Amino acid sequence: xxxxxxxxxxxxxxxxxxxxxxxxxxxxxxxxxxxxxxxxxxxxxxxxxxxxxxxxxxxxxxxxxxxxxxxxxxxxxxxxxxxxxxxxxxxxxxxxxxxxxxxxxxxxxxxxxxxxxxxxxxxxxxxxxxxxxxxxxxxxxxxxxxxxxxxxxxxxxxxxxxxxxxxxxxxxxxxxxxxxxxxxxxxxxxxxxxxxxxxxxxxxxxxxxxxxxxxxxxxxxxxxxxxxxxxxxxxxxxxxxxxxxxxxxxxxxxxxxxxxxxxxxxxxxxxxxxxxxxxxxxxxxxxxxxxxxxxxxxxxxxxxxxxxxxxxxxxxxxxxxxxxxxxxxxxxxxxxxxxxxxxxxxxxxxxxxxxxxxxxxxxxxxxxxxxxxxxxxxxxxxxxxxxxxxxxxxxxxxxxxxxxxxxxxxxxxxxxxxxxxxxxxxxxxxxxxxxxxxxxxxxxxxxxxxxxxxxxxxxxxxxxxxxxxxxxxxxxxxxxxxxxxxxxxxxxxxxxxxxxxxxxxxxxxxxxxxxxxxxxxxxxxxxxxxxxxxxxxxxxxxxxxxxxxxxxxxxxxxxxxxxxxxxxxxxxxxxxxxxxxxxxxxxxxxxxxxxxxxxxxxxxxxxxxxxxxxxxxxxxxxxxxxxxxxxxxxxxxx
Numbered sequence: 001x002x003x004x005x006x007x008x009x010x011x012x013x014x015x016x017x018x019x020x021x022x023x024x025x026x027x028x029x030x031x032x033x034x035x036x037x038x039x040x041x042x043x044x045x046x047x048x049x050x051x052x053x054x055x056x057x058x059x060x061x062x063x064x065x066x067x068x069x070x071x072x073x074x075x076x077x078x079x080x081x082x083x084x085x086x087x088x089x090x091x092x093x094x095x096x097x098x099x100x101x102x103x104x105x106x107x108x109x110x111x112x113x114x115x116x117x118x119x120x121x122x123x124x125x126x127x128x129x130x131x132x133x134x135x136x137x138x139x140x141x142x143x144x145x146x147x148x149x150x151x152x153x154x155x156x157x158x159x160x161x162x163x164x165x166x167x168x169x170x171x172x173x174x175x176x177x178x179x180x181x182x183x184x185x186x187x188x189x190x191x192x193x194x195x196x197x198x199x200x201x202x203x204x205x206x207x208x209x210x211x212x213x214x215x216x217x218x219x220x221x222x223x224x225x226x227x228x229x230x231x232x233x234x235x236x237x238x239x240x241x242x243x244x245x246x247x248x249x250x251x252x253x254x255x256x257x258x259x260x261x262x263x264x265x266x267x268x269x270x271x272x273x274x275x276x277x278x279x280x281x282x283x284x285x286x287x288x289x290x291x292x293x294x295x296x297x298x299x300x301x302x303x304x305x306x307x308x309x310x311x312x313x314x315x316x317x318x319x320x321x322x323x324x325x326x327x328x329x330x331x332x333x334x335x336x337x338x339x340x341x342x343x344x345x346x347x348x349x350x351x352x353x354x355x356x357x358x359x360x361x362x363x364x365x366x367x368x369x370x371x372x373x374x375x376x377x378x379x380x381x382x383x384x385x386x387x388x389x390x391x392x393x394x395x396x397x398x399x400x401x402x403x404x405x406x407x408x409x410x411x412x413x414x415x416x417x418x419x420x421x422x423x424x425x426x427x428x429x430x431x432x433x434x435x436x437x438x439x440x441x442x443x444x445x446x447x448x449x450x451x452x453x454x455x456x457x458x459x460x461x462x463x464x465x466x467x468x469x470x471x472x473x474x475x476x477x478x479x480x481x482x483x484x485x486x487x488x489x490x491x492x493x494x495x496x497x498x499x500x501x502x503x504x505x506x507x508x509x510x511x512x513x514x515x516x517x518x519x520x521x522x523x524x525x526x527x528x529x530x531x532x533x534x535x536x537x538x539x540x541x542x543x544x545x546x547x548x549x550x551x552x553x554x555x556x557x558x559x560x561x562x563x564x565x566x567x568x569x570x571x572x573x574x575x576x577x578x579x580x581x582x583x584x585x586x587x588x589x590x591x592x593x594x595x596x597x598x599x600x601x602x603x604x605x606x607x608x609x610x611x612x613x614x615x616x617x618x619x620x621x622x623x624x625x626x627x628x629x630x631x632x633x634x635x636x637x638x
Contacts, residue, residue: 003348004322005290006032006624008313010283014305018282021306024299026268029628030292032320035274036285060266063103063259066110067633073249086635087256094636097257106251113241113248120234120241127227127234134227136186137211137220140178144213144220152193158203158210159184171202186211256633263630271627285311287320287624319344321621329354331393339609340619346466349617353608356455357394360607362401363451364600366437366553367411367560370593371402395597398604408434409444409553413589414560419568437554444550452546453491455612456539460484463616478515479532480615482508487539509533542611548603556596563588 173191191199467476485508492501517528
C-alpha cells in the first residue's frame with residue numbers, strides 16, 4: 001500500500017571501466033537513468049557539448065519488418081498462449097547466434113522478394129485492367145496497328161451508347177459493329193479524310209468515345225492470349241517467391257535473437273546521450289529503489305574507479321514512481337496506471353480501489369453462472385500463458401465475486417433453472433438467494449446508492465488524509481472533513497431519523513462557508529463559501545452515477561432471460577428442437593458474457609476514475625523504468 005522509496009544518485013567511473021559497469025547495471029535492472037542534461041547538475045555546460053543522437057533505429061526496424069513478414073510462413077512457437085509469447089532460447093544457442101550469425105543476406109533477400117512481389121502485383125493489376133478493357137474487342141478481325149490515317153481514309157474504333165447507335169447511320173462515315181453489352185456498342189468507324197471535321201462532329205453527337213490502341217500491336221485475340229500467358233508467368237513467379245519466403249522463415253528464430261541482441265546493445269548505447277563524459281571520466285545520474293540500494297552498491301564496489309554520490313531530492317523534483325503492493329493488490333495496479341501514476345507525495349490508490357472494483361464488477365454482472373465461467377476461463381488462460389497477467393487476474397477476481405453476487409440475487413445464466421424446470425438446481429438457487437432484482441428492483445437501487453455513498457465518503461477521507469499529511473490541514477478541514485460531516489449527518493438525519501444529526505450538518509456547512517475560501521476579504525470569503533456549498537450538489541450527481549451498478553445488473557439478467565426464452569421457444573420443434581435450443585443457449589450466453597463483461601469492466605473503471613479519484617487523487621507521476629536488457633521476441637533460459 002505504498003510507493004517505493006527511491007534514492008537519487010550520481011555515479012562517476014573512469015572511462016576504462018565504463019563499458020563493464022554499464023553492462024552490469026543493465027543486467028541487474030535496478031537503476032532508472034535520468035537525463036543529466038535536463039538536471040541542474042551541470043548548468044555551466046553548453047548545449048552544443050551534448051552528444052548527438054545516434055542513428056541506430058534503422059536496423060531494428062528492418063529486423064522487425066522481416067520478422068513480422070516471415071511470421072505467416074513460420075510454424076507457431078513461443079511459450080505464450082497459442083504460440084504468441086516470446087521464443088524460448090537457451091543461453092548457449094543465444095550466444096552462438098550472436099557470435100556467428102550475419103542477418104544481412106536474409107534481410108536483403110527478403111526485401112528484394114517483397115519489392116519484386118509489389119512490382120508483380122502492380123503489373124498483374126495493369127494486365128487485368130487491360131484484359132477487361134480489350135475483351136469486348138476480341139471478335140474484331142483487325143490488326144490494331146491499322147487504326148489511324150490510311151491514305152484518304154481514317155480508321156478508328158470506339159463505343160457509342162446503345163440508344164445512339166442508330167444515329168451513326170446518318171453520319172458521313174461507315175461503321176461495323178464488333179460487340180455490344182447492355183450499355184455500349186463497340187464499333188469500328190471509317191470516314192474520308194477530307195470529311196474529317198464533319199465526321200468527328202457527327203460522331204461526337206452520337207456520344208462516340210474512341211478507344212486507344214496506339215500502344216498495342218497485332219490482333220486483339222492475339223494480344224489477349226499474350227496477356228493471359230504473361231499473367232500465368234507472373235503467378236508462377238509469385239509461387240516461387242512464396243516458396244522462397246517459406247525457406248527464409250527457417251531463419252526467423254535467429255533473426256529474433258539478433259533483434260533482441262541489438263535492442264539490448266542499443267539501450268546500452270543510449271546511455272551516452274543521457275550522461276556526461278570528459279576525457280577520462282563518465283558521469284551518470286539516476287534513481288535507485290531503496291530496496292535495491294545494497295545490490296546497487298555491491299555492483300559499483302566491483303569497480304575500482306567507480307564512485308556513488310547520493311544526492312538530495314529538491315522540493316520541485318518528481319522522482320520516478322514504482323508501485324509496491326502485496327500480491328493480491330498487484331493486478332489492480334493496471335487500473336491505476338491506466339489513469340496515471342500518483343505523485344510521490346500522494347498515497348497509492350491501488351489497494352484503496354481494489355475492493356470496490358471487485359465488488360462493483362460483480363454487482364454489474366450479478367450472475368453466478370457467468371461469474372463461474374469468467375473465473376475459470378481467466379485462471380485457465382493465466383495457466384496457459386505461463387505467466388501472471390494483470391487483466392486476467394482482475395477478471396478472475398471479479399468473476400469470483402460475481403458468483404457471490406449472482407447467488408444472492410438468484411442469477412444462474414439468467415432464469416435458466418426456472419425456465420427449463422431444473423427443480424433440484426432451482427431449490428439450491430432459492431436457498432442461496434437473498435432477493436430477486438426483477439421482483440424487488442428498489443432494493444437493488446438502494447444497495448447501489450449505499451455502495452456509492454460509502455465509496456464517496458471513503459474518497460473524501462483519503463483526500464483529508466493527503467492534505468493533513470502535506471501540511472494543508474486547514475484546507476482539509478474546511479473541505480474534505482466538512483463534507484464528510486455534512487454527508488454523514490444527512491444520512492443520520494433522513495435515513496436513521498436522528499434529529500440531533502442536524503447540528504453536525506450545520507457545523508460542516510459553517511466550516512465550508514467561513515474557512516473554505518483563502519481570500520482575505522471577509523465578504524468575498526463568505527460568497528466563495530456559499531459557492532462551495534452550492535457545488536455540493538455535485539455529490540448528488542456522483543451518487544446517482546452508482547445507479548449504473550443496478551442498471552447493468554438488470555441488463556445482464558434481461559439479456560440472459562431473452563436467450564433462455566428464445567431457446568425455450570424453439571425447443572418444441574420436432575427432432576432438432578433440443579439441438580437448436582442448446583446452440584442458442586451456448587451461443588447466446590457466450591455473447592451475453594462478452595458484452596456484459598466489457599460493460600462491467602468499463603463502467604466499474606469509470607466509477608473509480610470519475611466518482612472516486614476526483615475526491616483525493618491528482619496523478620502526474622512518471623514511471624520508474626529500470627535500465628535493463630531488452631527482450632522483445634526471445635526469452636533466454638538459464
